[in-house]
Amino acid sequence: MDREIHFRMAAEQDLDKVVEMLADDVLGSKREKYEQPLPESYLKAFQAISSDPNNELIIAYQGEEIIGVQQITFTPYITHQGGWRATIEGVRTARTYRDKGIGTALIQWAIKRAKARGCHLIQLTTDKDRQDALRFYQRLGFKATHEGLKMKL
């Protein structure tokens, strides 16, 4: 079997596996709804992402197996002399593939993609309850210079 990790844009038929991965997580299990049929809100979000040139839902795969996912958003800002940024969200590795460097490969791919899109900065927020994730991103070179503030509406 091909052990190399490949990346591609997600297709609609990947959505079930994507939601399964997002739900299979301490925090994700509280907020996702992985059931059959999948709640329509996921499909609508997928369609909004797919039709937006500044949003990319990225699948990592090995052979025919989907093993990871992440979403990258590219945003033009006036700040930093009109610089584009990439924002990463919803990074997840399939349970049986964790601790094999797949998260690292996903983020390194996102960094490369952000550079190719001309971004001067790549950013993300991580829940303060995810201390392992914080260390993981710091090892990859991210600096925790900012507070990530959220408000539910």
Next chain:
Amino acid sequence: MDREIHFRMAAEQDLDKVVEMLADDVLGSKREKYEQPLPESYLKAFQAISSDPNNELIIAYQGEEIIGVQQITFTPYITHQGGWRATIEGVRTARTYRDKGIGTALIQWAIKRAKARGCHLIQLTTDKDRQDALRFYQRLGFKATHEGLKMKL
């Protein structure tokens, strides 16, 4: 003079004032370039924002005076059952109008706008060096639940 604070989408002729406000700030002065003519990168960013239905550069004004600015980005995510989020960035009040509640009015306007766009969450990151800003956002109801990680590319 009309003392009420009004809001509207920024037009290209506002860009000079917007960059002046962004540059007139401890951190902004290090990274912005407010000069005449304005560096073209600002205009390109403005055009990218204006042509993107998911990005809004918002001007606060009183009478004919521009007194504040913020950018709001609306993003469809697969996470949170396919929920949309609003992200605020580049919030600034003109120097002579600070400490008059204009920042509060800007953020409250952004919250209202995010709800109108169907977002389930509004978020922003603020530099840990801006302790006043952190308290300001917390007073408005934001929770500092996340680490904001950045990497320069």
